[in-house]
Amino acid sequence: MENFLVIHQLRCNGVLEGIRICRKGFPSRILYADFKQRYKVLNASVIPEGQFMDNKKASEKLLGSIDVNHEDYKFGHTKVFFKAGLLGVLEEMRDEKLAALVGMVQALSRGFLMRREFTKMMERRESIFAIQYNIRSFMNVKTWPWMKLYFKIKPLLQSAETEKELANMKENYEKMTTDLAKALAKKKEFEEKLVALVQEKNDLALQVASDSENLNDAEERCEGLIKSKIQLEAKLKEMTERLEDEEEINAELTAKKRKLEDECSELKKDIDDLELTLAKVEKEKHATENKVKNLTEEMASMDESVAKLTKEKKALQEAHQQTLDDLQAEEDKVNTLTKAKTKLEQQVDDLEGSLEQEKKLRMDLERSKRKLEGDLKLAQESIMDLENDKQQADEKIKK
Numbered sequence: 001m002e003n004f005l006v007i008h009q010l011r012c013n014g015v016l017e018g019i020r021i022c023r024k025g026f027p028s029r030i031l032y033a034d035f036k037q038r039y040k041v042l043n044a045s046v047i048p049e050g051q052f053m054d055n056k057k058a059s060e061k062l063l064g065s066i067d068v069n070h071e072d073y074k075f076g077h078t079k080v081f082f083k084a085g086l087l088g089v090l091e092e093m094r095d096e097k098l099a100a101l102v103g104m105v106q107a108l109s110r111g112f113l114m115r116r117e118f119t120k121m122m123e124r125r126e127s128i129f130a131i132q133y134n135i136r137s138f139m140n141v142k143t144w145p146w147m148k149l150y151f152k153i154k155p156l157l158q159s160a161e162t163e164k165e166l167a168n169m170k171e172n173y174e175k176m177t178t179d180l181a182k183a184l185a186k187k188k189e190f191e192e193k194l195v196a197l198v199q200e201k202n203d204l205a206l207q208v209a210s211d212s213e214n215l216n217d218a219e220e221r222c223e224g225l226i227k228s229k230i231q232l233e234a235k236l237k238e239m240t241e242r243l244e245d246e247e248e249i250n251a252e253l254t255a256k257k258r259k260l261e262d263e264c265s266e267l268k269k270d271i272d273d274l275e276l277t278l279a280k281v282e283k284e285k286h287a288t289e290n291k292v293k294n295l296t297e298e299m300a301s302m303d304e305s306v307a308k309l310t311k312e313k314k315a316l317q318e319a320h321q322q323t324l325d326d327l328q329a330e331e332d333k334v335n336t337l338t339k340a341k342t343k344l345e346q347q348v349d350d351l352e353g354s355l356e357q358e359k360k361l362r363m364d365l366e367r368s369k370r371k372l373e374g375d376l377k378l379a380q381e382s383i384m385d386l387e388n389d390k391q392q393a394d395e396k397i398k399k
Helices: 003-013 015-024 032-042 055-064 086-141 145-210 212-273 279-398
Strands: 028-031 073-075 079-082
Touching (some): 028 032, 028 086, 032 079, 032 086, 055 073, 086 279, 145 279, 212 279
Antiparallel strands (some): 028 079
């Protein structure tokens, strides 16, 4: 393939002229409101919060504060116009700024979680010290005669309190069941939103693959996905906190269960010692055993519910991670299209350079041609003069 023929064909079709006009002009344009909303993140300090500012004025301040060539953009009545390549530079700056902001948010989140975990560890440590102190104190006084008498009389005094405590535990269990139903409903809502997001992502992938000119629309959809992702992360965090609260409640109920089991064991021993003289205590023991059995069954059912909720949390986290992976794939496709656009612009620059060289060569040839034609004309005139002189000489010789 000859470069001259290719350039000649492009010139005849008007392609090179259109490219030259496009590069010398301002082919890219964005509404002031869209520009302010999209690129405000580059320098948010120039646009004061809580104060109204015209979109055009805000765009002028924003572009004036960014380190770009101010000859590469112009302001119109409703839009801001850019030369070729400037929008790509702004997009790269925006991506870098967003990456820095995301990293900062992640660092703050990790710090908050670690501080909260440290606080829980300190609370557990203090609880362990308190339990150890109480156990040591109990071991010192459990062999005293009056303490044995206290152990025998205490179950009779606490039977009413035990019934109240069991009623409170039953009420807490019903409340936890209601919270669990609400959590399942929210989980179903999250799944529906996730399906909608996946469908939207598939539509976006087809649109980007079919037409690269819809790059701006793809970026807007990516922003929508990012916002949805942030909302899902917030909701997931809320669900995680609720699950942690329910796990703490479950731990408290388990501790109460163990405490009741210990008290039941002590009560059985005391009843065995006094079964001949304390028939009433024997009846209360059977009633307490039935209540403890019911409480054990309720706790087992509650453990199953908590395990099921933990599995659902894990599944929701996996679906969230899949959404993140799909979003990263979409961003990679957008970056690939941007790089291909840059490569095409470079090829156009190379073709224009070749065209300029070809023009210079043709102009040199034209000048050489005109010079040779002038030399040829002078030579022809000299020959004609010589022929005239020859004819005159011949005529003189004949005479």
